[in-house]
Amino acid sequence: MVLFLLKETGLFQGLLPTRDLLQVAAPWSPLATPPSFGLGHAWVGSFLVTGISLALAVPLGIGIGIFAAEIAPPAVARILQPALELLAGIPAVVYGFFGYVTFVKWYADWSGQPTGESLLAAGVVLAIMILPFIASTSAEALRTVYQDYREAALGLGVTEGCLFRRIVLIKALPGLAAAVALGLARALGETLAVLMLSGNTAAMPEGPLSRGQPLTALLATELGETAAGSPKYRMLFSAACLLLLAVLALNMGILALKRRFFEHLHD
Amino acid sequence: MTPTANTSWIQVESLDVAYGNAPVLHQVSASFPERQVTAILGPSGCGKSTLLRVINRTLELTPEARVTGGQVHVKGRNILHPSEDIRSLRKQVGIVQQRPLAFPMSIQENVDFGRRHHHGRLQRKERDRITASLLERVGLWDEVKHRLDSSATRLSIGQLQRLCIARTLANDPDVILMDEPCSALDPESTATIETLIQELKATVTILIVTHNIAQARRISDQILFLLDGTVAEAGTNAEVMGAARNPRVRRFLSGEEG
Ligand SMILES: Nc1ncnc2c1ncn2[C@@H]1O[C@H](COP(=O)(O)OP(=O)(O)O)[C@@H](O)[C@H]1O
Numbered sequence: 400m401v402l403f404l405l406k407e408t409g410l411f412q413g414l415l416p417t418r419d420l421l422q423v424a425a426p427w428s429p430l431a432t433p434p435s436f437g438l439g440h441a442w443v444g445s446f447l448v449t450g451i452s453l454a455l456a457v458p459l460g461i462g463i464g465i466f467a468a469e470i471a472p473p474a475v476a477r478i479l480q481p482a483l484e485l486l487a488g489i490p491a492v493v494y495g496f497f498g499y500v501t502f503v504k505w506y507a508d509w510s511g512q513p514t515g516e517s518l519l520a521a522g523v524v525l526a527i528m529i530l531p532f533i534a535s536t537s538a539e540a541l542r543t544v545y546q547d548y549r550e551a552a553l554g555l556g557v558t559e560g561c562l563f564r565r566i567v568l569i570k571a572l573p574g575l576a577a578a579v580a581l582g583l584a585r586a587l588g589e590t591l592a593v594l595m596l597s598g599n600t601a602a603m604p605e606g607p608l609s610r611g612q613p614l615t616a617l618l619a620t621e622l623g624e625t626a627a628g629s630p631k632y633r634m635l636f637s638a639a640c641l642l643l644l645a646v647l648a649l650n651m652g653i654l655a656l657k658r659r660f661f662e663h664l665h666d
Numbered sequence: 667m668t669p670t671a672n673t674s675w676i677q678v679e680s681l682d683v684a685y686g687n688a689p690v691l692h693q694v695s696a697s698f699p700e701r702q703v704t705a706i707l708g709p710s711g712c713g714k715s716t717l718l719r720v721i722n723r724t725l726e727l728t729p730e731a732r733v734t735g736g737q738v739h740v741k742g743r744n745i746l747h748p749s750e751d752i753r754s755l756r757k758q759v760g761i762v763q764q765r766p767l768a769f770p771m772s773i774q775e776n777v778d779f780g781r782r783h784h785h786g787r788l789q790r791k792e793r794d795r796i797t798a799s800l801l802e803r804v805g806l807w808d809e810v811k812h813r814l815d816s817s818a819t820r821l822s823i824g825q826l827q828r829l830c831i832a833r834t835l836a837n838d839p840d841v842i843l844m845d846e847p848c849s850a851l852d853p854e855s856t857a858t859i860e861t862l863i864q865e866l867k868a869t870v871t872i873l874i875v876t877h878n879i880a881q882a883r884r885i886s887d888q889i890l891f892l893l894d895g896t897v898a899e900a901g902t903n904a905e906v907m908g909a910a911r912n913p914r915v916r917r918f919l920s921g922e923e924g
Pocket residue numbers: 685690708709710711712713714715716717728730
């Protein structure tokens with residue numbers, strides 16, 4: 400898959416507009432003469448949206464994980480796990496519509512503008528989308544560690560808090576990091592909800608409340624109307640490659656973290 | 667209050683325990699005299715570990731485990747009562763679990779884990795002195811004295827077993843429940859632990875689960891023999907070793923059944 404993508408970038412024929420790829424400050428105006436393919440606004444958009452979603456979903460998700468693994472009574476914990484899986488299975492477009500009738504509408508009402516799409520709205524909805532993944536992954540990591548150490552530590556008469564701080568947190572850290580990386584990878588790659596909520600506007604965002612066009616949204620929007628082999632086409636594929644690499648690196652990181660988590664669990 | 671017989675430090679009465687719907691201890695009654703060593707014997711799966719875990723209330727950390735009847739008194743305190751202060755009980759009645767487990771911290775910190783929680787942080791010198799003396803007593807000092815600050819997770823299973831004994835001793839308990847504490851030890855280390863047990867007897871009441879009949883003969887004052895979750899035999903070392911009434915117990919003690 401990587402090779403197919405790389406081929407289309409024109410990298411092998413020396414056709415890649417490397418200069419444009421690096422010109423992050425240049426505008427995205429493929430129709431101008433000469434055309435300009437700056438992707439800076441898209442990277443900034445992706446960065447903002449992903450950052451917002453992680454800032455919200457990581458503390459909340461790990462909190463839910465702790466609750467599900469140790470605090471919740473067994474009956475609640477039994478319901479929580481399938482509930483999270485259910486949430487994780489809802490199609491992105493549904494989340495998109497949900498975001499549209501809530502955050503987007505609220506912001507439009509509040510600001511008096513005709514529509515209220517913003518990077519913030521996309522980030523918030525993205526946070527809701529990745530929350531179940533972060534929560535269930537961290538719950539799993541915490542539960543495993545608790546199973547191993549609960550009796551040994553509490554048998555010495557220490558508090559649950561002491562067990563958590565001095566043992567569980569340390570042992571579960573790679574597992575928690577994997578949960579965060581999983582959330583990050585999903586947030587970075589999510590397209591549909593971001594497309595629907597971010598405003599999909601090819602301009603450098605001024606802040607979280609402005610409209611923007613994260614990378615995935617740009618790719619989804621532009622590819623359909625691009626002639627194969629054109630410089631714009633090459634540019635889009637290059638961006639897709641970079642995105643793929645980023646997500647691939649993240650996934651490898653997740654695997655490494657998980658391996659570390661399970662390897663060191665029992666020694 | 668139940669009459670707590672003369673020197674009985676721990677009194678177990680008609681104890682019933684089940685995992686889920688499967689009963690594992692049935693009407694177990696036993697008394698463990700103060701500052702004596704009681705060996706708990708019996709074939710695997712007869713409920714020895716379960717009994718120990720009831721006495722310091724770690725059994726309830728297994729969700730499906732339930733005490734379905736009976737009482738346990740430690741020095742006259744009804745320890746199964748809901749208002750019992752579980753943490754202070756677990757400090758007073760220490761346990762050395764069957765599966766030795768290193769915490770993810772240094773050897774030094776492992777030894778100090780419970781002690782620091784109950785008695786507070788110490789000056790470094792004082793703490794080092796206590797750690798050294800504990801590790802000396804369990805016969806681990808010479809092996810680890812140069813790597814006290816390295817991770818305890820790299821210790822061998824036999825070393826871990828001794829580390830866990832030191833960790834429990836550090837809490838300064840009145841009762842120590844030992845669940846097969848020498849199962850991974852060579853004869854030399856086993857002898858060290860047996861000597862330790864004899865020393866501890868001056869101040870501590872000890873219950874020790876062991877599969878080593880010779881060891882029980884050497885170190886115990888009392889013997890409790892369990893079969894299928896019930897008490898098959900109980901008495902002094904001489905009584906049980908010399909004249910067990912139950913034929914299965916006799917076969918077990920003579921080594922014909924293991
Ligand atoms: N968590 C558990 N769930 C279900 N059954 C258990 C559990 N722990 C122990 N048992 C069962 O209870 C019985 C007694 O176990 P245990 O007290 O560990 O025996 P022993 O220490 O004498 O070998 C065994 O049959 C064992 O299989």
